[in-house]
Amino acid sequence: MLYTLKKSLGQHFLTDQSICKSINEALLSTHFKQLVEVGPGGGALTSYLLQIPDINFKAVELDTEKVMYLLATFPVLKQKIIEGSILDIDAPFEGDFTVIGNFPYNISTQIVFKVLEWKQQVPVMIGMFQKEVAERIVSKPHTKVYGILSVLVQAYYDVAYLFDVPAAAFNPPPKVVSGVIQLTRKEVPIPVKSDKLFFMLVKAAFNQRRKMLRNPLKPYFDEATLAEDIFTKRPEQLSVEDFAALTFRMKGA
Numbered sequence: 001m002l003y004t005l006k007k008s009l010g011q012h013f014l015t016d017q018s019i020c021k022s023i024n025e026a027l028l029s030t031h032f033k034q035l036v037e038v039g040p041g042g043g044a045l046t047s048y049l050l051q052i053p054d055i056n057f058k059a060v061e062l063d064t065e066k067v068m069y070l071l072a073t074f075p076v077l078k079q080k081i082i083e084g085s086i087l088d089i090d091a092p093f094e095g096d097f098t099v100i101g102n103f104p105y106n107i108s109t110q111i112v113f114k115v116l117e118w119k120q121q122v123p124v125m126i127g128m129f130q131k132e133v134a135e136r137i138v139s140k141p142h143t144k145v146y147g148i149l150s151v152l153v154q155a156y157y158d159v160a161y162l163f164d165v166p167a168a169a170f171n172p173p174p175k176v177v178s179g180v181i182q183l184t185r186k187e188v189p190i191p192v193k194s195d196k197l198f199f200m201l202v203k204a205a206f207n208q209r210r211k212m213l214r215n216p217l218k219p220y221f222d223e224a225t226l227a228e229d230i231f232t233k234r235p236e237q238l239s240v241e242d243f244a245a246l247t248f249r250m251k252g253a
Helices: 017-028 064-073 105-117 131-138 148-156 195-207 240-249
Strands: 034-038 056-061 081-083 098-102 124-130 157-165 178-185
Touching (some): 017 098, 017 124, 056 064, 064 081, 105 124, 105 131, 105 148, 124 131, 124 157, 131 148, 131 157, 131 178, 148 157, 148 195, 148 240
Parallel strands (some): 034 098, 056 081, 098 124
Antiparallel strands (some): 124 178
C-alpha cells in the first residue's frame, strides 16, 4: 500500500534508518513503560518503537490515509492508533508516558505547549524540530534566540540538543536542517507562584523584547517594584529563575 505526501499537513517523512536508530537509542537510554509517538507518518521510526519489549505504545496520527497505511504495514498497531491531532486529544494514558516523534513543523511549538500542559505525566520528550525551533527551546540567556519557549520549557525540564538531521534524511527533503532534542522533567521544578502567572509574565516580557522590562510589565507590578534595577534590563538578560522569582511579586499574586 502506498501513501501520498500532504504539504498542507507539513509532512516530511523520515526515511534515514541511521537517524531512526539514533533517536531510538536516545529513547532506550531513558526509563519508561508507556510511549506515545506523535505523527508516525510512514512508520520509519515506528518500526523501531514497536520492537521495544514490555511497554504500552500508542501513535497519534491525524491523516486518515497514513492511519490506513500504518495499519496495513504494522497490523500490531490495531487498537494502538489514535486518529486525530495531538493538540486536540486528552492525555493518551493514565500515569506517566514518554512523548516521541518527528513533529510536523507547522505545529511543533504547539506540541511543546501541549507537553507543558501534560508535564505532570510526561517525564521525557524526545522530538525532532526545525533546527531553528530546537535551538530556541534549548537556548540560554543573553542570546538572540532565547525567548518564551526557552524560559517556559526550562522552568520544568532539563533540555539537551542531541544532534542535527540533514534535509536528505527526509522525503520530501525540507528546505531546512532539523534537530533532535530531549526534555527531561526536573526532579525539583523551579518554584513559581502559579503556572498561569508565570506564562503570562514571560509572554508579556518577550512580546516587547527590545524594551526594558518596566515597559511591558507595567500592568503587573507596583511603581516601587518597577523602580528596581532588574526592570531596566531586557527580557533576554533574565534567567529562568529570575522570571520565576518575579511571579511571587506580581500584583494580586
